[in-house]
Amino acid sequence: MPIYRPSRRDILKTAAMAPALALPAPALAAFGAPAGEQASHFRFTLGAAAVTIVSDGHFVIPADTLGAAADPAEVQTFLKRHFLHSTESYRHTNHLYVEIGDAKILVDVGSGTRFFDTAGRLMDNLDTAGIDPDDITHVVITHAHPDHILALRDDFDEPILGDAEWFIGADEYAYWMQDDLVNKVDPAEQTFVLAATNSLAAEGQEWTMVKDGDEIVPGVSVVASPGHTDGHLSLLVESDGNSLLAVGDAITNAYMDFAHPDWGITRDYDVARAGETRKRLLDMAATDGISLLGYHFPFPGVGHVMREGGAYRFVPALWRWE
Numbered sequence: 001m002p003i004y005r006p007s008r009r010d011i012l013k014t015a016a017m018a019p020a021l022a023l024p025a026p027a028l029a030a031f032g033a034p035a036g037e038q039a040s041h042f043r044f045t046l047g048a049a050a051v052t053i054v055s056d057g058h059f060v061i062p063a064d065t066l067g068a069a070a071d072p073a074e075v076q077t078f079l080k081r082h083f084l085h086s087t088e089s090y091r092h093t094n095h096l097y098v099e100i101g102d103a104k105i106l107v108d109v110g111s112g113t114r115f116f117d118t119a120g121r122l123m124d125n126l127d128t129a130g131i132d133p134d135d136i137t138h139v140v141i142t143h144a145h146p147d148h149i150l151a152l153r154d155d156f157d158e159p160i161l162g163d164a165e166w167f168i169g170a171d172e173y174a175y176w177m178q179d180d181l182v183n184k185v186d187p188a189e190q191t192f193v194l195a196a197t198n199s200l201a202a203e204g205q206e207w208t209m210v211k212d213g214d215e216i217v218p219g220v221s222v223v224a225s226p227g228h229t230d231g232h233l234s235l236l237v238e239s240d241g242n243s244l245l246a247v248g249d250a251i252t253n254a255y256m257d258f259a260h261p262d263w264g265i266t267r268d269y270d271v272a273r274a275g276e277t278r279k280r281l282l283d284m285a286a287t288d289g290i291s292l293l294g295y296h297f298p299f300p301g302v303g304h305v306m307r308e309g310g311a312y313r314f315v316p317a318l319w320r321w322e
Contacts, residue, residue: 038121041129042300042319046291047240049100049219052129053293053300056093056110057119059147063089066256068264068271075256075263082255089253093119093147094301096246096293097131098237103217104131105138107235107246108295109160112151114195119147123160136161138216141168142248142295143229144176144196145267152199159204167216168200169224170209172231176200225250225281227274228267234281236290243290244302251278254297258282258305258312282312291317 042053066089067075079086096107110122126133139161141149154160175181176196185193200207210216210233212224223234228249235246251257252265261282262275285292285305292314294301303316 039299040121040125042302043129044302044317046098046237046244047242049098049237049239049242051099051237051244052097052131053302054095054097054125054129054131055121055299056095056125056147056151057116057121058090058092059116059119060088060090063087065089065266066253066263067260068266068268069275070260070263078256078259084255091252091296092299092301093122094293094295094297094299095122096235096237096244097126097129097136098220100219100237100239101217103138103220104136105140105216105220106136106161106164107140108142108148108248109139109151111147112153113155114150115146120151122151133161134163136164139164139166140216140222140233140235141166141172142234142246142250143172143232144168144200145192145229145249146195148248148295149199150195152205153202159202165208166206167208167210167222169222169231169233170211171224171226172229172233173200173207173209175230223281225277227264227270227272227277228252229269232277243288244293245281245285245290246293246295247281248295250274250281251292251294252296254294254301254303254314254316258314259308260311286312 038055040055044051063079063085076086093110095110098105110120112120123133151160176193177200182190182193210222213221215221219238221236223236225232225234225247232248232250234248234250237244256263257278261278264271264274268274282305284290286307292303292305303314306313306315
């Protein structure tokens with residue numbers, strides 16, 4: 001089947017220009033990697049589970065995609081106060097890889113060469129981390145947006161991770177695969193529909209459908225987290241009294257989504273429902289002491305949730321070199 005490659009222009013053609021009255025950008029500290037290198041992975045243990053966060057790279061989208069349910073002036077004030085860029089949203093892409101029992105589980109597969117040229121690093125970074133893709137036994141897809149699923153096939157349209165069992169939410173699959181969806185959505189959404197359907201229906205691709213609470217393997221279960229997409233899933237890893245919740249795009253901004261969970265982003269399928277989901281996940285993590293992994297949080301994207309007034313704050317985990 002032909003490889004679908006939406007251009008950057010296609011993906012972003014609905015993004016408006018930044019507000020003309022945006023506040024002037026604060027003096028922002030821009031940190032570059034030594035000798036142009038990027039961090040590839042971050043490894044830690046969670047009880048008896050071995051966890052590695054593997055980067056697929058990064059990409060930049062307009063900052064006016066943030067705060068879909070908020071006054072743009074309030075969003076700009078928030079960005080300025082938090083030393084965030086007024087017109088650009090810089091997004092890391094943090095994949096969860098967990099070894100638990102005999103299972104080796106990867107969450108999402110990234111975008112490969114089909115999205116931004118600054119992303120698509122997952123396979124190389126798995127190699128750098130000493131992880132053989134052929135050993136992966138399970139792949140869980142949080143949702144079918146391009147940066148999470150487009151690398152399902154390589155540049156020769158061959159399957160990657162062909163020996164793994166693949167999982168996706170039943171509601172997620174049903175939404176994207178409904179008859180003639182591409183002609184039911186706004187023209188600006190059509191590239192996302194084509195990207196999803198081309199991946200989900202790829203020749204020879206087999207899916208195991210899951211729903212809220214289903215186990216992938218003992219100690220690893222899915223948590224329904226709809227709103228960003230209709231059937232978005234998060235993944236909960238539990239071992240020896242320790243827990244980690246990989247939230248995919250249910251929570252995308254490590255600052256705004258915690259302080260204002262109801263603001264959302266323009267890419268949320270249902271902004272109000274996404275806000276309700278964010279509050280539920282944040283409350284669960286804060287109440288039960290569950291660590292959090294955000295796909296688009298600053299690398300490596302792992303930390304804790306604390307309550308602050310009527311909202312929340314993300315507390316990044318301390319990176320240790322021992």
